[in-house]
Amino acid sequence: MNRISILALTNYNMKINNLHISSLNQLKEINFNFTFPNGHPRAGEALDKVCFIGQSGTGKTSLLKVIGGIIERGFRRKGYAYQIAVESADKSLRLTVDNSIKGIAVGHIFQNNSSRNVTNDKLNDEYIKLVQECNPLIIYMPANFLSKEIGKSDDINKMEESKVYSFTSENIQSIWHKILDDIKKHKSHEIEIRTKIQELSKVSDLPAKAIKDILNDLYDELSRLEEVENNPLKKIANECLDIVLSNFKLRVDTKFSVTENLDTIDFIRIIDKNDNPVPNGVLSTGTLQFILSSLPFYLLKPNNTIILFDEPERSLYPDIQKMLVNHYNKFTNNSQFFYATHSPIVASCFDPWEVFELKFNNEGNVYIEQYYEGDRHVNNYKIHPKYLTYELILKEVFDVKNTDGDDRARLLTELIMLEEKLKQFKLDGDNTSDSFKTTMEEYQRIGKLLSWPVKFD
Amino acid sequence: MRFITKTLTLATKYKQWHDELQKDNHPLYTSSSHKHYYSIVANLLSVQGGVCAYTEAVLCSPDTVSIDKWVDGEFQRFDCFGQLDHFDPRLKENNGWLWDNFFVIHTDINIKEKRSNIVTHLKPDTPGFSISDYLDYNIEHHIFYPKVDLDNELQQSLLNDIDYLGLNHGTIVYMRKMSLMPFLTKRRYNSLTDEEAKSQLYQFFTAYEMAVEKVMALDN
Numbered sequence: 001m002n003r004i005s006i007l008a009l010t011n012y013n014m015k016i017n018n019l020h021i022s023s024l025n026q027l028k029e030i031n032f033n034f035t036f037p038n039g040h041p042r043a044g045e046a047l048d049k050v051c052f053i054g055q056s057g058t059g060k061t062s063l064l065k066v067i068g069g070i071i072e073r074g075f076r077r078k079g080y081a082y083q084i085a086v087e088s089a090d091k092s093l094r095l096t097v098d099n100s101i102k103g104i105a106v107g108h109i110f111q112n113n114s115s116r117n118v119t120n121d122k123l124n125d126e127y128i129k130l131v132q133e134c135n136p137l138i139i140y141m142p143a144n145f146l147s148k149e150i151g152k153s154d155d156i157n158k159m160e161e162s163k164v165y166s167f168t169s170e171n172i173q174s175i176w177h178k179i180l181d182d183i184k185k186h187k188s189h190e191i192e193i194r195t196k197i198q199e200l201s202k203v204s205d206l207p208a209k210a211i212k213d214i215l216n217d218l219y220d221e222l223s224r225l226e227e228v229e230n231n232p233l234k235k236i237a238n239e240c241l242d243i244v245l246s247n248f249k250l251r252v253d254t255k256f257s258v259t260e261n262l263d264t265i266d267f268i269r270i271i272d273k274n275d276n277p278v279p280n281g282v283l284s285t286g287t288l289q290f291i292l293s294s295l296p297f298y299l300l301k302p303n304n305t306i307i308l309f310d311e312p313e314r315s316l317y318p319d320i321q322k323m324l325v326n327h328y329n330k331f332t333n334n335s336q337f338f339y340a341t342h343s344p345i346v347a348s349c350f351d352p353w354e355v356f357e358l359k360f361n362n363e364g365n366v367y368i369e370q371y372y373e374g375d376r377h378v379n380n381y382k383i384h385p386k387y388l389t390y391e392l393i394l395k396e397v398f399d400v401k402n403t404d405g406d407d408r409a410r411l412l413t414e415l416i417m418l419e420e421k422l423k424q425f426k427l428d429g430d431n432t433s434d435s436f437k438t439t440m441e442e443y444q445r446i447g448k449l450l451s452w453p454v455k456f457d
Numbered sequence: 458m459r460f461i462t463k464t465l466t467l468a469t470k471y472k473q474w475h476d477e478l479q480k481d482n483h484p485l486y487t488s489s490s491h492k493h494y495y496s497i498v499a500n501l502l503s504v505q506g507g508v509c510a511y512t513e514a515v516l517c518s519p520d521t522v523s524i525d526k527w528v529d530g531e532f533q534r535f536d537c538f539g540q541l542d543h544f545d546p547r548l549k550e551n552n553g554w555l556w557d558n559f560f561v562i563h564t565d566i567n568i569k570e571k572r573s574n575i576v577t578h579l580k581p582d583t584p585g586f587s588i589s590d591y592l593d594y595n596i597e598h599h600i601f602y603p604k605v606d607l608d609n610e611l612q613q614s615l616l617n618d619i620d621y622l623g624l625n626h627g628t629i630v631y632m633r634k635m636s637l638m639p640f641l642t643k644r645r646y647n648s649l650t651d652e653e654a655k656s657q658l659y660q661f662f663t664a665y666e667m668a669v670e671k672v673m674a675l676d677n
Contacts, residue, residue, distance in 0.1 A: 362536070395631060402565065402627030409600075409625045413616060416595045417602040424605055 015046035015336045016067065016306070024066065027059050028365045037353045039378035049325065049337040051350045053398065054358030058366050060340035061143065064308040067338060068140050068166065139302060140166040141293055143311035143340075165296060179299050183232045183268070190225050193218050232299075233268070240298040241291060244320060244327065248287050249273050268295075286315035297331040305335040313343035325349040344393040352381040357397065411446055418443040458511050458624065459663050463504050463582040465556055467522075468496035469530030475556055486553025488541070493554070498541055499532035501561040508660050509539060510560035510581055511622040512629045515660035540567045544580060557582075566623025574621040577614050591615055592624075594667035596641070599634040600625040601664075633661045640665060641672045 019032040034050055036042040052060040145167035165175050177184075197218050200211060228234045237252035245251050253269040268291070270278045280288065293312065309328070313321045322345050329337065341347060347355060353376075357369040372380040383396050394400040404412070418439055425436045446452070465472050471493040478484075488494065499522040501510070507519040516539035526532065539561040543549040548558045560581070578591060592601045592615065601624045603615035619625055640658060643649035651669065658665055 401631050404627035404630070406568075406571070406620070406626070409627055409630070410616070410620045412598065413600055413602050413619055413625050416598060416600055417605060417612065417616070420593065420595075420602065420605045 015048075015334075017046040019063075019067065021066070025059060025062060026057075026360075026364060026366050027062070030366065030368065032356060032368070033376070037372070037376045037378050037381075040353075046336060047354055048335075049329065049350065049354055050339065051347055051355045052338070052340040052358060053342070053347055053355060054366070055360065056342075058358035058360065060358060061310050064140070064310055064338055064340055067306065068138055068164075068308050138164045138166065138306050138308065139296055139300065140164070140308040141296075141310060141312070142167055143314060145292070165300065167296075175296075179296050180268075182299070183236070186225065186230075186232050190222070193222055193225070197222075236268070236295070236298060240294050240331070244290055244294075244323070245270070245287070247317075247320060248284070250278060250287065253277065284315070286317065286320070289315050290320065294327065294331075297328050302332040302335045305332065307332065307335055307337045309337065310340045311342065312339055313341055313346050318345050321345040322349070344390050344398055347397055348385045348388065348390065348393050350385055352383050352385065353378070355385060355397070359399075408450065411450055415443065415446045415450060415452060418446065458513065458579060458581050458588045458622070460583075460586045461505055461510060461560075461581045463501075463557070465500060467503055467524065467527055467530070468493065468500035468532065471496045471500070471530075472556075473530075475554060478554060481551045483552050483554045486543075486549055491554075493531075494541065495534050496530070496532045497556075497559060498537070498539065498561050499527075499535070501541075501559060502537065502539065505561060508662075509563040509566070510542075511579075512563055512566060512624060512626070512633075513661045513663060514538075514563045514629055514632055516561060516563065537561075538564050540564050542567060542572060544576065546573045547575070563623070563629065565628045566626050568623070571621050571623060574617070576618045576621050578611075579615070579618045579622060588663055589667070592619070594664055594671070596668045596671045599630055599637065599664065599668075633664055636661055637665055637668060641668055644669055645672050645675065 015034075017033075017035045019034065021027045021030050023029070032050075034047045036045050036047060052063055054060055165179070167175065197215060200214060200218070206214075224230055226234075228238060231254070233252065234254045237254050242251045250270050250272055253271040253275075270280070270283060270287070270291075272278055283291075293309075297307075307328075312324050312328075316324070321343055324346060325337075325339070326349070339346065352371045355371065357371075358366050359369050361367050371383045373382060374380045385393055385397055388396060391403050394403050421439050422436075422443060425431065425433075425439065430436050465475075474493060502517055503519070503522045505516075507517050507521070508515050517535075517537040521535065521537070522532065542560050542562040543553070544558050544560055548555055552558065579588070580586065588601075591604060591607070591611075593604050594601055601619055603612040603619075605612075607615070623629060640649065640654045644651065644654055654665070654669070655662075
């Protein structure tokens with residue numbers, strides 16, 4: 001029987017502090033403690049960010065989907081049964097549900113020191129009350145979200161009541177429509193003013209002074225719209241995209257263009273360092289990934305939101321990967337991120353209590369590698385990704401022990417042998433013989449190949 | 458890599474079968490599916506002290522294959538990090554079950570491209586074999602390298618042997634470093650006697666022997 005339980009800490013914010021899965025594919029009786037450990041100033045509170053790592057097939061993406069599914073659909077999640085408990089931050093309200101019996105949700109509500117049982121429908125009502133203040137409720141970025149075609153028309157009304165921004169869904173166009181609504185309104189307004197200016201120049205039956213006054217007002221309005229604080233596109237450029245696009249020698253084009261298509265993302269135009277436009281169709285996959293993943297966070301301003309992000313590192317160079325977690329986080333408020341990653345660079349941005357390494361045991365079931373010894377206390381963690389080099393993260397966190405590669409190992413052995421020979425030459429007082437010179441040249445040659453600091457101790 | 462006395466006294470059923478095999482006409486080597494495979498592995502692990510024959514990385518506790526676990530000269534299927542290796546790959550085809558050619562080695566160094574090469578000098582059951590005749594040990598990087606007083610041709614040959622046997626394979630080097638450093642550090646600052654260190658050590662014995670001498674000389 002599949003059974004999933006979530007303990008959620010909430011004060012109309014949906015920070016999940018515990019997830020228990022009894023059985024879901026290869027995940028059996030597995031418990032995720034998403035709270036700060038003992039000894040931490042925020043001990044017991046839900047974590048702000050979580051990072052799932054593990055070999056392919058260990059269930060990282062499934063976990064994101066499970067969390068998203070339960071939070072999105074409340075207690076009517078179909079397809080599997082689960083247990084769920086939601087608790088307010090002040091502990092005055094706690095809602096637990098056992099939906100592990102097929103089709104029947106048995107609920108228990110503890111409120112103001114009293115408790116009562118509830119039925120299916122009332123359970124859902126209570127759940128809705130808990131999440132209604134969250135806006136948006138969920139943002140879900142799947143690993144393949146770039147492959148979702150943007151620009152096809154679909155029913156925008158579908159999004160009107162939804163607080164779920166899942167980039168897996170069919171109505172992807174509606175999601176972007178909603179995200180970019182402010183910019184489109186601004187652009188529409190700008191076009192409207194420019195049209196009026198054009199039309200006014202054709203009007204001959206108004207006094208010249210009147211025309212001049214109207215034109216002045218319209219130009220003032222245009223100037224006002226162009227100011228950074230009133231121009232969402234300039235704000236996107238300044239506050240969200242340009243700081244990273246500069247790494248790609250690109251920036252957002254904030255100048256007005258009449259060729260813009262307000263029905264697609266294309267009206268956020270990118271230009272190169274010489275102001276040449278770079279059409280979205282020829283932007284690199286990494287650049288597009290960065291732009292399309294940043295915009296929802298910046299424009300939706302997530303507040304009390306569960307954010308699920310699968311493989312944020314996709315197509316991105318290491319230096320950009322390094323800044324992703326902080327980049328996304330700065331646009332959110334009181335939200336909780338769940339990342340799934342294969343990137344040691346992304347993993348290096350997390351404290352050890354935020355990292356959940358999923359591994360297979362001999363029976364093929366998944367377990368969580370425990371990073372602490374003894375009590376779950378900040379002082380008892382033996383692995384700290386933030387303190388490790390990337391090589392050590394590969395070795396210690398990702399269990400890739402052979403980071404050198406066989407070719408390097410072979411050459412390194414030669415280099416060490418040559419180094420020992422040089423020491424012998426030194427002991428013998430020989431620094432002029434042909435043999436010494438040959439050895440030194442070879443040592444330096446191999447040293448360069450290995451990026452080895454040449455030493456003369 | 459240390460000298461191994463390769464007695465075949467536990468896997469008696471295999472020995473009986475082996476002794477009746479015709480030279481150059483062995484049955485096809487079928488790896489772990491063969492009825493004697495685990496008996497061979499267990500007997501080898503017993504004489505190898507539970508460690509990889511080449512790298513000395515631990516594969517199982519010696520107790521795992523102790524004499525009391527054997528039944529009628531056979532050993533049942535069991536889990537360990539090791540795999541059976543044909544030291545000379547040329548013998549695999551027609552003499553695939555030859556005891557003299559077998560060792561149990563760490564899974565990570567059993568790389569087909571490497572183990573299909575001929576190792577010329579470093580066979581750990583060669584009578585009188587001593588690794589210190591051929592190799593030295595670098596305590597900064599924890600890797601073995603050919604002794605510098607050997608002639609160049611032999612050094613090049615040993616570089617190949619080190620490579621083919623995986624003595625400096627990245628995984629092994631890291632394990633060796635992480636395993637030995639606590640012992641070597643304690644020895645350097647005299648918080649552990651050599652006797653205590655050796656009694657606690659369960660792998661990389663040769664590397665320890667070579668390294669501790671150099672470590673103790675560091676502050677002199």
